[in-house]
Amino acid sequence: MKRRDFLKGASIAAGAAAAASTLSAPAIASGKRELKMVTTWPKGFPGLGTGAQRFADKVTKASDGQLTVKLYAAGELVPALESFDAVSQGSADMYHGAEYYWQGKHKAFNFFTAVPMGLTANEMDAWVQHGGGQELWDELSAEFNVKGLMCGNTGVQMGGWFNKEINSLEDYKGLKIRMPGLGGEVLRRIGASAITLPGGEIFPSLQSGAIDATEWVGPWNDLAFGFYKVTKYYYWPGFHEPGSTLAAGVNKGVWDSLTPSQQTLIQECARSENNEMYAEYNARNAAALDTLLNKHGVQLRQFSNDVLNAIGGASGEVVGEVGDVDPLGAKIYNSFINFRKNVIPYAKISERAYADARNLPFKYSK
Known part of the structure; x- marks a missing residue:
């Protein structure tokens, strides 16, 4: 899913440009x-918007009010996709x-959310925190006067909703599918x-x-959008976003003006939300999938290895061009x-081996 497309309508609010001029530097008193x-999310949007609010509240509470983070949803002060510029400037x-x-x-920003056939949520955490990813992210975002932090993850997304079965590459020929960004380029x-x-x-x-x-996110958000009412074939796995990391970006000047303890507090609140959102998506997706299958009669289908192999090869080409x-x-x-090469073995x-073992037909529950 490229959530930005959903947000365009919500983010273009009347007077947004004028409201942007009322923003000011951090208020400092006593x-x-x-x-x-x-934010890039509509107000109260499940998972994404509510997670952003939770992060803001965590910083405020953990600092005992010394830092108050006031959240403005997409369009309340600036349009969604102008959030980066507002912070950068x-x-x-x-x-x-x-x-x-x-x-x-810069196209390399893709690597700090998700790329087709890239890293899972756990692997993204590992690369950013212990594989040099954060240092590279800092180098890239510093060019735009921003400090980036991981602050949420939706986990691996679903492959999408189809009005027919996808049994071979031929079934993709001419298929009109809603998939923006790098994933869309792969399918083309x-x-x-x-x-x-x-x-x-x-x-x-x-x-x-x-x-x-179409694709969107996963069972939790897909159920809310009601796609099951018009199409029944629900495919897995999603190749395009295997672990979509969300971010909190801080103006670099603001970040540098914070005390070391305040920086640490924000980092730890972002880390907490990164874990909590991922856990929430796993819990909500599991319950929503059960509803889709057993209440609404959705037919779950797996992409064949032949289809995935072709998608994988095209993904490597597209991601390589980004580099x-x-x-x-580069x-x-x-x-x-x-x-990615080192973590796959x-x-x-x-x-993967444990998941396969757990799916063996042995009796476990009473």
């Missing part, structure tokens, strides 16, 4: 400081969003007609036949790819 945080102090929204600034290379639609237009487009298929933009992009790409004999 040793207390207010930080204005803009200092008219806002923080943002909560997804780094691949800023690929127009195997013959699909990938298009971009804001979230609010997906359901009516499926209903009218304007599109044949060709400049020397810094450095980030090489770090990411090398980490262990994943094969650890989590």
